[in-house]
Amino acid sequence: MKLTTFAKATAFMALAGTAMPAYAQQTVTWWDFFAGGDGVRMKALIEQFNEEHPDIQIEGTTLEWGVPFYTKIRTSAAVGAGPDLMTYHLSRLPLGLSEEVLTPITEADLEAAGLSEDDFFESSINAAKGPDGTLYAVPFDIHSIVLYYNKSYLEGTRFLDDEGNLTGIESVADFEEAMQAAADNGSQTPVTYATGDDGGTYRVFYTLLAQQGGTLISEDGEVLPGDSTEKAVKALEIMTNWHEQGWQPEQALYEASVALFTSGQSAFQLNGVWEVPTMVDLAESGSLGFEWGAVEVPKLMDTQTTWADSHAWAIPIQGEEEMDPAKREAVMEVVGWMEKNAIQWADAGHIPAYKPVAESEEFAVMEPNATYASLAEDATYDPRSDVAGVASPVYDAAVNILSPAMHGYLSPEDAIEQMKAEIQNRM
Template sequence: MKLFTSVALAALLGGALPALAAQQEITWWDFFAGGDGARMKALIQEFNDENPDIKVKATTLEWGTPFYTKVRTSAAVGQGPDVMTYHLSRLPMGLKEGILTPITDADLQAAGLSQDDFYAAALAAAKGPDGTLYAVPFDIHSTVLFYNKDLLKGTPYLGEDGNLTGIDGLDSFEGALEAAKSNGSTAPLSYATGDDGGVYRVFYTLLAQQGGELISTDGQVLPGDSAEKAARAIEIMTKWTENGWQPEQALYEASVALFTSGKSAFFFNGAWEVPTMVDLSAKNELGFEWGVAEIPTLMGKQTNWADSHGWAVPIQGKSEMSAEKREAVMKLIGWMEKHSLDWAAAGHIPAYKPVASSPEFAAMKPNSNYAGLADRATYDPRSPAAGVASPTYDAAVNIIAPAIHGYMPPTEAVEQLKAELEKAMK
């Protein structure tokens, strides 16, 4: 006997079958590895489980230059992702390359979001010069100051409550470094002194705390008296080397090891290393009590370097994304923002204020201890020459790093820095 298909049977009975909604498949690219990668994969799986009408197919690519090079070349020919993670410091470069599409008010509405939901500094970093939004901020990740409480015991810099205290300027910070050295610290201050990111973030923080600018909004390198302030920042970092307070030419992994092994009293690094300390403490593998705080006001202004991960929708070559897929992408972005408490466990501050101001985030320690930096952080210059994997990072490792190790005077380093960045902007 011949079997009827469901369609034939429906026609025979004079009925009509309802159209089946097509599942929207979203191609996703990110650059998250390690603990960040594990957390993001868990969030994507949770989203897929909760939203059977959307399927996110995620690919993780190599962080930095490889990621941004692939995005540029792939998006231009319509072979890129539908949505991607994007450092907001790279947004000026993305606009110059013409690979980012605007995020409209209708997009935000589809995501269940509004611009008022985000911290002002992160939102500004997600916009182009004309105020058009090109990304949705996801987090704020900044430099913070980790400290070894054991190496500060008996000094004026550890309060009775076990928290860092008494550091209100450069002199008192350097006094704490010397006190830690007297307490047996062999490298009182650790950071990646031979690494582009480590050197750049400390330098940029010291410059910003003086009110200096690396690149102005109109494209001037070290405008006004910023060259003198840049030289002062390099001079300070050089002194830390000469006094034996910081390691010579330490790469990233070595800088982490100096702190986790108990040799350093202080550690400048991103808040993304908070999970490392939490995990080691939980396993009783750290060997000392630790704390974390905002970087103190060393040079007059309370601020420090920051960047944000955001969500961006690249061009699709010469084609346009369908309205249905774009709506699905925005639904995904909105879901991620509202679930960013899970991401905050990686040390980040949620850029989405309803989560950042929630009781749940307030209870997340030590992350909420430095949450105030979200209102005070200084983002990278809004220039194609700045941001992750940019000429500013190259200049940090090729010019500033040698200078802080005594290979050239600060003023000469600043001259080279200015020339290098001006060349990069032509």
């Protein structure tokens, strides 16, 4: 088309009130670590955003979860070759701060996204801040372990109410009674979790420690300070007893631990909310074979709390350069849109960290999410230490020390002392 013809067409469309087609003005380079069902849902959100925002286009890349992701962030951000926006575990925020790869999220940034700190659950927004109160990430969800249950093994016991919901578990003794009742009703492995894996072992241990009011790493860097050592021993003794009673699987890796529940061999499963889509899909396909539910991990010890983490949005440094203000505004528009559309992410089992979605009518009818949503107020995040959190030395200690101990290879007391020394040496 000649320029004069294009100009005439433009003028005609303007006079006719016809909108000109929009063209991408900003490209947001995005890195995440979502695979499986999480990955499918996140890709759908990206596609929807791009369709609705022709002036801002997300170019998404999915990298390997865990240590590989955080290593790549560190090396790429330092030379200005990282993404404009990335997903980040809040449990790894201390590592990001010590490596100086994160940029602060300012009030102007939040305003550009149409957000404020008050929009988020207190536990998640606090975990997104540095020691001085500076915000470095925007929480997207709260994910935790929950207690899944197979109703068939609890029929005729005091642990199902008239509506078939789990009830009556208010202590370790109650939970152990429920497991024995399930065993009496034919459950081969009454409770399953990844007893031979880092995440499964650590999350159950940390929940039992936190429910006693124990501290794994204090703010000044002391490992298991005060009476927390005794509380850690108690937590490990409980897990060891479950092994000795034959209630939990022998050194089960993650996939095997899930299969024990989905195949109907286990009455209970202690696992993340991220397995909710697995259960929903199996139930809808008719291949599950039993009725199930999921609840917040009960108050087994002194306090109602559960290990939790959050996926969040963070903006890495750009080497020695600063992000163009227009690009940063586009990045924050992406963040704001994702938060306001988080109901689609909740479909993966997560609890939205953005309260207007978590408190919406749409989320209130989403099951079993709404049933365990109370954990958002009760969550205990990992210690603020660069040796704690996802894919950290603390997780290594769980699989290398705690898991062998609960399988009888060393005493709980010796294991906790070894764990203390191992973590302290890595700090």
